[in-house]
Amino acid sequence: MPRYDQMAYASAAEMIFGTAKNPVSYGRDFTVGGGYVYPELVPHPRPGTESTKQTLVKEYEKMVTDVLDRCVAIGIPGIQIELEHVYQMTKNPEWGGEIAAATKRLQDDYFRKYGLKSAIRATVADYRKPDEEDIRNSLALDAILKTFQASAAGGADNLSIESVGGKEVSDYTIVRQDIRGTLFGIGVLGSRDMEFMWKQVVDIANKYNVTPGGDTNCAQANVAMFMAGGYQDRSVPHTFAALTRAIAAARSLVAYEQGAKGPSKDCGYEDVIIKAITGIPIAMEGKTCACAHSDLLGNLVGACCDLWSNEAVEYHDMFGGTTVAVFTEILGYDVALMNAAIELGTAPMLQEMMVQSDKYRDTHGFILCPENAYEIGKAIISNNTSYYARSRAAAIKAGRLMLEDSKLQMPAFEKDALESAMRTLESLPDKEEDFISECADIYKKLIPGFNLANYGL
């Protein structure tokens, strides 16, 4: 059940990159949200190296070494490395554990030798299949939980996941521009699955004395955003994706209600809303994650970040070194600019530049600029009677903000899509139980394998 009923910040103007109301410390002298922004580098192994544990561990050792070397070559004060699990690292818990341990050994070395601050996030792969199995009791769940333990035991400082509850429904509805089903899949089913999942992640983290990090709506809101794509794409309306993002905020919040402490996951674009509500530090990714995907809010999304990430880069050579070193350097300078602004006392001005770069570039950036994100956060806490109510309120608030700002331009099709979705959202039942029963009827028929029991329903 929803818990948050107030905002961590008195206004959006208080929110700034580098500082969170509730900073988190772990790893090697590493504090997130304590006044400065650090890079979070996410390396991805080359295809083929996943074939054995030995080759994969070795691949990670090389990548991590390149990252740490570049930090000490150019003076980056500290860095978090995310071990974003490829399937094989989660399916075989000892692989994830050994890679965390190898990363920790290297980080320890550089901390001892140079004083380089560092930390490790282990993001376990959620490979449960909600339309094929009992996701509350499956081999996949078992492996996921074991891998969390192995990672924590191995040396991960922060445990995170991109959980997939409700994806079977949102996959079906996002490509059909069905906002009702998307609200159901993310806001209701996603939230309920997170509650189930995060109780257990937090227990494991507490047992191993590590930090439960966060979750992201990668499997749903990012699907909508990536499909919406650039200006010329015609896959999913951008306005529809923006509504999806607002819903995602209400859903990803559940991790913190269950005890997660942050920093949140980089690809959770909804995290700025969550920071406004919870005060946890957040990881964000923008222009320097172009290596992983294109987006329309490359600067704006950094406005309130505490970690700044590249999302994912595959390990290869470039003229300037390996990709992981190259992106460490770019991220390092990005955050150096932010930290220089902090030291100069001009951080609010830099934030305003970031915001003005993208606020009116596209609807996604528009709803995530600090003032709008704050408003969506308020809609969430003011409707905390159910996961459904707050998700719906978030979407309606986002939609109204988009419709009411005359500077935000939209092609006709995009505006039609938004208005149509808003009509649907406003016509939905008030009570969660009514909404659930309505959706249950509809989607059980349409989506093969959809099973309410997976969500305790």
Place this chain on the structure above:
Amino acid sequence: MPRYDQMAYASAAEMIFGTAKNPVSYGRDFTVGGGYVYPELVPHPRPGTESTKQTLVKEYEKMVTDVLDRCVAIGIPGIQIELEHVYQMTKNPEWGGEIAAATKRLQDDYFRKYGLKSAIRATVADYRKPDEEDIRNSLALDAILKTFQASAAGGADNLSIESVGGKEVSDYTIVRQDIRGTLFGIGVLGSRDMEFMWKQVVDIANKYNVTPGGDTNCAQANVAMFMAGGYQDRSVPHTFAALTRAIAAARSLVAYEQGAKGPSKDCGYEDVIIKAITGIPIAMEGKTCACAHSDLLGNLVGACCDLWSNEAVEYHDMFGGTTVAVFTEILGYDVALMNAAIELGTAPMLQEMMVQSDKYRDTHGFILCPENAYEIGKAIISNNTSYYARSRAAAIKAGRLMLEDSKLQMPAFEKDALESAMRTLESLPDKEEDFISECADIYKKLIPGFNLANYGL
């Protein structure tokens, strides 16, 4: 002979990114230094595609299309593409010409369809060998000049080169930490060769009604800087490389004295000094050229840029698209931040953040921050009796600035290297002819193939 005897700007405080005293317009509605910063994307073909003209033209067509597509996908207002010639494009003038023409066709399309502003810089490869041939009358020179013509005829808007005069001497002296020889190779020989070369480039540009762009001391000062490398490298002292950079400013200036109009070449880190003197718009490369090389001034170097470049990225796939699209996107957001600052009236504050990020990170950034660059510029124009005199004055000024700022820390070895170089610089003869005859004696003996006649001496 030196011409500039005054500064284009009354003070360093007047210098800012996006605006130059003497803006340049060309291409498709493209103005550099006219109030806003544009990205300059430099694509590099994959090895193997250079084997035939057809495969190379096709490679460029694909790369250029990816760049322009990404611009219209995320809203980048305009872009310059640099065709930085691989050897084969210059050796075969029609290759360079056809690739320029193919690029122009594509840029025309996107301008017609979307209004995307654009321009083409053709940077011809200087493959003359000063230690093996008469560089004022060789097959290589012939091909270079023909390729300039073919490029201009094909559609290049801006003609640039990274000329190599004096490289045979500086290659020998930089790795021996011999400041006298480096001053000779860059400041005297490099300047003289530029005078010879740029007269001809300007003539060709005028004949074809295109813009003579600029030169860079890539072959010399960048060799020193890249060898100096990161904090852990022990190849060339960073202080020595910084002195080399100051000398390079006096040398690269010759292009503008011969009629070049800018924008200067991205890898000319000395260009900020040149902008202070000449008021031409400059291209710079910093954090987002980490794909091409690492440096210690990733933000600072953008403080006064008019174009912002990635230097070079080889064409490959990444998760987020091809490398050229990925770096177009990152550059695009970098300049969007700068342009947002300009619109907000907070550009000086952003500039200060850039400067504080790196001014004391390393000596190279230190001497290139606007106020120090301006001082070095003043030393250059105040000593305009000879190429030698102004190059030496630039180095001495840079050395003094480094020694006098107590915030600039240096390891003992670095400081020794600087002080030793300063003693040498201060003990050199006052007159150019004395210096030349001293160096001629020494280096003729030491450097096989070194030939004074290549420099009209």
Place this chain on the structure above:
Amino acid sequence: MATVANYANIFVRYDLIGAGEAKGARVSSKDAALQKVLQCVIEGDVDNIETVVVEALESKDPMTIINDGLIKGMNEVSRLWDEGVYYLPQAIVASDAMLTGIEICEEKLGKAIEKKGTVVTHTAEGDIHDLGQKIVNALLRANGYEVIDLGKDVPVDDVVAAVKKHQPVMVTGTALMTTTMTAFERISKRLSKDGFTLPFVCGGGAVSLEYVTGFELGVYGKDASQASGMANDAVNGMSWGQLREKWNS
């Protein structure tokens, strides 16, 4: 703090260029019952398609409804999508409507209509992200193909077995992660070894042209919307090499 008066030098809204010029549907039927079917498909009205098809069957034979109503409507939807008037969702819901309608007509016919050919689709072993595959399935079906949907997280053996069993004109593979896409090369080797020469179209997430064109049979699928065009080419006798030449260069 100051505000921005003019955003044009920060970003340009290229998405607004030409917006609003788009024209609506151009096809229609003089027959009222068929017109309703057409309209249901073009509007992706899955709620009413059953009613209008059943109604049309009262006066028309099933093949007429299929050809002049359902397929004609779907073709118009494809045109609208190609021209940027429609987005993908409109194509998907139209396909839903069309397929529902065809099912009703087939029941009346007492047999399934002939398909253009069979395509086997799958998502790589280890990958549970099958949305791309589902879109491919919908678009192929909308274009008259029989789709053998092997689902997600499919072992190499199962893909090879399905190809042997169903003898498709084309097989597709989707992967979000590069560390799961390595299965594609193994599949290609197995198929080649067994003498198959059909195109194996691979796409999704991190899959790249460079990778897919590195093994035999491989054709890179940049976008789900290319699937039917590729299948058409395969049915028309193009080899995997020709497909690669046409779509990947």
Place this chain on the structure above:
Amino acid sequence: MATVANYANIFVRYDLIGAGEAKGARVSSKDAALQKVLQCVIEGDVDNIETVVVEALESKDPMTIINDGLIKGMNEVSRLWDEGVYYLPQAIVASDAMLTGIEICEEKLGKAIEKKGTVVTHTAEGDIHDLGQKIVNALLRANGYEVIDLGKDVPVDDVVAAVKKHQPVMVTGTALMTTTMTAFERISKRLSKDGFTLPFVCGGGAVSLEYVTGFELGVYGKDASQASGMANDAVNGMSWGQLREKWNS
């Protein structure tokens, strides 16, 4: 405008860590003449090396001066460089001094001293950037190797011919640009075809481990300073595969 009080959260000067701890030269000679030779090499004093060697030759035989002065000095310089006390320029000028000294001693001996082995070096065709190669040459010579310097912009044929003629223990290639480095693979094929199995160490600018380890004989040279170590391994009988294993993984 405000100033920055503390830069530690913007950047950390990792180059200052341990700076100043470095110790100077540790070797010395009890013999005054040899001590002067030693010192000239350690200080890279090319202006005076001739004088002190000639002076030493008055009381010492050439081989003693070479072994206990010149080479001993150079070894000490290598140690100082390895430990971060010296930078590359100190190693280069020491090598200049040492080689000058050896030449004088060899004249006195009436023959060249025995080299550890021969290495052929070149810069790729189309590439005029041969600084990396020059550094490799200097460091190899300083370590006792005979270097056949083919220079820059060298055609494939010339490299193959030089290997046939000089039968080196190792051949090296330098390239700044990827579009010139493609010659390396052609050289490797030609050498392999002719039965050569020597290591072909490639490095410089845009050359990458991925590329070099993609063809036979190829060993990636990350840094010029590795050249002598690799040559030593080759002389000691390591195959190119073993070199790759040791230096590239």
